[in-house]
Amino acid sequence: MSPPSCPLHPAHKNVMRPDDAYLAFFQEAEAAGVLVESAVQRQAACRRQAAAGKQVVLTKAELEFGARVAWRNNARCIGRLFWRSLLVRDCRHVADSRGVYAALCEHLALAPEEVISAR
Numbered sequence: 001m002s003p004p005s006c007p008l009h010p011a012h013k014n015v016m017r018p019d020d021a022y023l024a025f026f027q028e029a030e031a032a033g034v035l036v037e038s039a040v041q042r043q044a045a046c047r048r049q050a051a052a053g054k055q056v057v058l059t060k061a062e063l064e065f066g067a068r069v070a071w072r073n074n075a076r077c078i079g080r081l082f083w084r085s086l087l088v089r090d091c092r093h094v095a096d097s098r099g100v101y102a103a104l105c106e107h108l109a110l111a112p113e114e115v116i117s118a119r
Contacts, residue, residue, distance in 0.1 A: 026062075034065045035062070
C-alpha cells in the first residue's frame with residue numbers, strides 16, 4: 001500500500017488505495033449508526049474514487065468515529081476508557097501556517113484547564 005497523500009497538497013501523487021482492512025471500517029461505522037448510507041454503498045464509492053485516482057475523503061462523522069475507535073483500540077493508553085467522549089476537531093480545511101496557529105490556539109482554549117495544568 002502506498003503512503004497516504006496529504007489533503008493540503010493535491011499535487012502529491014501517492015493516493016492511498018483502500019484495502020480490505022480500510023473498507024472494514026465502514027462496516028463497523030455502519031453497525032454504530034454513523035453512516036448515512038450502507039457500508040457496501042460507501043465502500044463502492046470509495047473504490048470508485050480510488051480507481052479514478054482521487055483521494056478518499058471521510059465525512060466529518062466518519063472522521064470522528066475513526067478517531068474515537070483508534071483511541072479505544074490503543075491498548076497502551078489508560079485514557080481510552082473515555083473514548084466515547086473524545087472531542088474531534090476537523091481542521092482539514094486549514095492550509096497555511098496562520099490557520100494552523102489559530103487552530104492550535106483555539107484547541108488550547110477549548111481544552112479543560114485541569115488537563116493543561118497537569119503537565
